[in-house]
């Protein structure tokens with residue numbers, strides 16, 4: 001299948017599925033436990049019905065906006081995704097380059113397969129660094145210093161990973177990072193020769209920001225397992241307050257779904273609140289983000305911008321999220337499917353699809369600019385302040 005034949009994010013997902021060994025695809029695609037939240041995220045968006053305006057001049061839809069205090073070409077951020085070099089060599093750089101070219105912020109994961117410095121040099125643009133808080137605070141400080149030195153504009157602290165979610169597809173497939181071939185995975189790898197050849201030619205991906213990280217005494221543990229074991233489950237409000245005092249650039253907190261937390265975080269002086277349930281990969285049974293968003297927006301009372309991710313697959317989802325009060329959406333799997341299908345060109349295709357769908361949805365909704373999208377578009381029972 002040619003990239004031009006991919007007309008939706010679902011088409012790119014299908015392409016990625018064909019190209020990748022099952023273990024790798026499932027790692028990208030899967031959710032925790034019974035994948036209830038994974039499915040609920042989609043349903044959360046799909047249930048939102050819009051009330052289009054008519055007789056509005058929408059001949060030139062304008063996607064330009066502000067995201068967390070700076071200009072962006074569309075209300076879309078690239079969410080952090082770790083270990084994605086297992087899908088395509090240097091996938092982090094590939095997606096970051098597309099984001100920079102199109103004028104969107106890119107978030108690099110702690111567990112990225114390209115380094116903080118390499119992404120800054122080879123992609124540039126608006127860069128945020130995502131931090132998993134590890135018990136080894138000195139290591140975390142070093143990561144933050146590296147991000148600041150490389151010119152990253154913001155730090156995204158992920159709060160919904162006190163411990164790793166139970167992703168049963170990975171357990172059944174025997175998937176680990178770094179990739180460790182054994183009898184279960186060998187057949188899987190061997191039946192995808194194109195992918196195998198690429199991995200052999202470029203070398204297996206590794207967590208470039210974690211080189212030298214020990215974190216676990218178990219020498220057999222994979223790096224991913226070491227990170228999982230090293231997460232600081234004791235990280236609390238006082239710790240976040242201290243982190244806020246040390247990191248003077250933009251601080252965005254990711255993984256919020258409760259209005260009480262959002263209210264307190266806004267008071268603490270964060271620069272952005274990112275409503276997320278990690279794409280359904282953590283707490284299975286967690287509320288869908290589209291359902292959590294209105295209460296969070298209400299609680300924040302305009303003090304800080306609110307972003308949302310988990311389940312965004314269509315341009316119209318962006319309209320829905322903005323109508324519910326988000327400043328922007330973030331996408332994890334959408335660009336990841338594209339990159340896993342065809343590298344940089346695939347990631348670009350994913351964003352092209354979302355841009356086109358967003359423009360079309362805006363025209364059909366009678367909203368010439370993304371800045372005009374408000375809760376008046378929502379069905380009465382979903383709105384925040386219906387007339």
Ligand SMILES: Cc1cc2nc3c(=O)[nH]c(=O)nc-3n(C[C@H](O)[C@H](O)[C@H](O)COP(=O)(O)O)c2cc1C
Pocket residue numbers: 027028029079080081082083109110111112130158254276277278279280281309310311312330331332333334
């Ligand atoms: C393969 C994969 C790896 C991820 N790695 C991270 C990560 O390292 N840090 C993080 O905060 N979130 C991570 N996430 C969660 C994303 O940042 C984001 O919250 C989620 O993908 C949004 O849902 P969506 O995929 O439906 O867009 C990961 C998600 C996926 C699919």
